[in-house]
Amino acid sequence: MENTDHPTQKPEKLIAKLVLASSHPQDLVFDPFLGSGTTAAVARKLNRHFFGIELDEYYACLAAKRIDLASRDKTIQGHADGVFWERNTLSLQSRKQEASESAQPVLFEGCIPYKTTNKHKR
Ligand SMILES: C[S@@+](CC[C@H](N)C(=O)[O-])C[C@H]1O[C@@H](n2cnc3c(N)ncnc32)[C@H](O)[C@@H]1O
Numbered sequence: 783m784e785n786t787d788h789p790t791q792k793p794e795k796l797i798a799k800l801v802l803a804s805s806h807p808q809d810l811v812f813d814p815f816l817g818s819g820t821t822a823a824v825a826r827k828l829n830r831h832f833f834g835i836e837l838d839e840y841y842a843c844l845a846a847k848r849i850d851l852a853s854r855d856k857t858i859q860g861h862a863d864g865v866f867w868e869r870n871t872l873s874l875q876s877r878k879q880e881a882s883e884s885a886q887p888v889l890f891e892g893c894i895p896y897k898t899t900n901k902h903k904r
Contacts, residue, residue, distance in 0.1 A: 784859055786818040786844045786848070787844075788817050788818035788841055788844060790817065791817060791818045791820060792817075792820045793820075793859070793860075794820055794823065794824050794827075794858045794859060794861075795858060795859060795860040795861055795866060797820050797821050797824045798824050798827075798828065798858050798861050798866075799866065801821070801824055801825060801828055801830060802828065805830055807828070807829040807830065808829065808830065808831065809830050809831065810830070810831045810832065810833060811825040811830045811831070811832045811833070812832070812833045812834070813832070813833075813834045813835075814834070814835045815835070815836070816834035816835060816836040816841070816842070816845050817836060817841055817845070818841055818844045818845055818848065819834065819836075819841075819844060819845025819846070819847075819848040819849055820848075821834065822834045822845060822848070822849050822852075823845075823848040823849055823851070823852040824852075824858065826849055826852040826853060827852050827856045827857075827858055828858075832849075862875060
């Protein structure tokens, strides 16, 4: 449930970039204007502690719900395996996932070392 009806909710992907760039796992992330709780939800998904303040009780409830969900669902839209994907690249992401699942180790037997020559040098 990334989307709420908070009027200025930020995308989790954007906040994830900031959190990853400025903190380490187990650090404390503080957002004094929590809104719908994007920062706290992302902090939880990225294994940071968090602390937030929100004036509006309804938004605080939205935030609490998102934080609870973030304990069970760690996915961040547009962020997978440490990579931030551009929008509309879902098919590319699926292909990468399939490729990595079907990848087999390659055994090089009787490999002849490549011998360099001066033939192509200028
Ligand atoms: C720009 S929104 C934050 C949006 C948030 N980043 C998100 O993704 O949902 C700012 C929030 O700060 C709250 N706010 C404004 N003044 C405040 C104050 N003095 N103390 C705590 N919260 C405040 C507003 O109710 C509003 O929800």
